Amino acid sequence: MRFVRRRRDPVEVNLTPLIDVVFLLLIFFMVSTTFETRQALELTLPESVTGTDLERSPVTLVVTEQGGYRLGERELAAAGLGEALAAEADLARQHGLVVEADARAAHADVVRALDQAGALGIQRVRIATREASPPPQPTETP
Template identity: 75%
Template sequence: MRVPRRRREAVEVNLTPLIDVVFLLLIFFMVSTTFEPRQALELVLPESETGVAAEASPVTVVVTPEGAYRLGDRALAPGALEAALAQAAPRAREHGLVVEADGRAAHADVVRVLDRAGALDIRRVRIATAKATHSEAETP
């Protein structure tokens, strides 16, 4: 007697849920990763022997050697410093403002930032410096 063989159905793995999970993980890691936008800037901060480490502030103004300004990760057009600082003023009043000025930047460019901050009633202003690399014995 002949027994008819059943045809086995081909086993298929549904990859759609796997792809969904991979994309969700990718999105999660992209969103949760912190990026350091200032790595591209080559600032030479002025040195300070008496400087103290301070907590990071969400409002940071960078002054480049050429006199250009950046607020956070956003480059500012000439003359846009006051408007950008005014927009960030509530956070700066609460958390403080950090000025990262290159050591080669003109004094007038740094004073301009300090002046605008004072006009907007931002009172907690800190200037970022680098730790001094030479000892007191070397100082004249």
């Protein structure tokens, strides 16, 4: 006896739903991923011609020429900077932090202070400057 064989259609994989799922996953990961934004460190030199007066912040960190720090009335070493700044962090987050660095202070000491402030979530950091003296005018000789 002869059985009639059913003719099978060739097997095809429909890629449309697969592509839809891949695009949805891509959109999900793009939206849910946090991107690290690198912000340039903009330093204002200790002497500035274009500096503007701003209101005084209740939290001021002084960087001395010798690499020491002073927060309020307390003298600090580099090791104690993190703890002292953490105690003032709430006030600094609210009103901002002013860094008064000596013109001859090492760059590494200033960066250490800015790094500690960033680690504590202090985003409003200003660097204090002084007004530049005008350059001397050349004198004319006859």
